[in-house]
Amino acid sequence: MKNDATQKPCSASRSVMTQLIFPSDTNHHGTMFGGKVMDYIDKIAAIASMRHARKPVVTASSDSLDFLAPIRLGEVIELEAYVTWTHKSSMEVVVNVLSENLYTGERRLTVTAFFTFVAVDNEGKASPVPAVVPETAEEIRLHQSAPERYELRIKRKQERQNASKMV
Template sequence: MHEQETKRANESRTLMTQLIFPLDTNHYDTMFGGKLMEYMDKVAAIAAMRHARKRVVTASTDSLDFLAPIRIGDVIEVEAFVSWTSRSSMEIYVSVTREHLYSGEREVTVTAFFTFVGLDEQGKPAPVPAVVPETEFERQLYDNAPERHALRKKRKQDRLGN
């Protein structure tokens, strides 16, 4: 199913830190959801490329759950790592934590799963290394991933009318 190679989930861990400015926000002075999704997709892509060491494309994004607003002056940390792999696809767990710099208050504001596919030189799906979870949280994500994978496949089939 997988190439012989395996990689630890931590090897793909990617972190982006951003200060939120007025141009990043909407008329409610909270961060544009689309801008945040762009950051999440970029960080997830980097994590996928670190894992596969090849070109990748976004295949899907599971529900983005916006748990709390991000405001002007907040700092966000967008973190991603490969949580599970199939033959050529990789599930990437992405979380966004906001920090109020004056109080030091931190909270997770968004979580999501992105799926990326590794590509060969011809742009066709190519095998990716298996991922090895090490922490309890990584193991929990890994153990539940086959169920999420099956739901993604069903959702795709339902949309294609198969």
């Protein structure tokens, strides 16, 4: 792990966004468009990455985006993101989306996602980022399992590059 001057806790990147779901956000089923949720997820993950790196970032990968339950018209969604793990210039960010019925107070996890961002310098070249230090049990769990997700990302990228050479 990097020295203390280049480490930051997961909480330093924690970012939260709240949105009320309007008719223009929904499909003919009265549930939120998946693409609209994805837009919000990419934004909040970018904010968390920039808070961690204190540099510009670019989206490198969307490893998983799992829709667990529908988000309904009139509900509020709360997106929470933070950096779970870092490599040299890349950062893995987890995003959880909770929906809330404002009349009943019922809250449920509706979407989870893992994104990877890369910090860049003024020339657009990859730039080093601080290590991340997990503190809570959930942060520790995600941090410990991140190297496996990193290896899967690398493998998936190599497979796609090899497949594109065959076309």
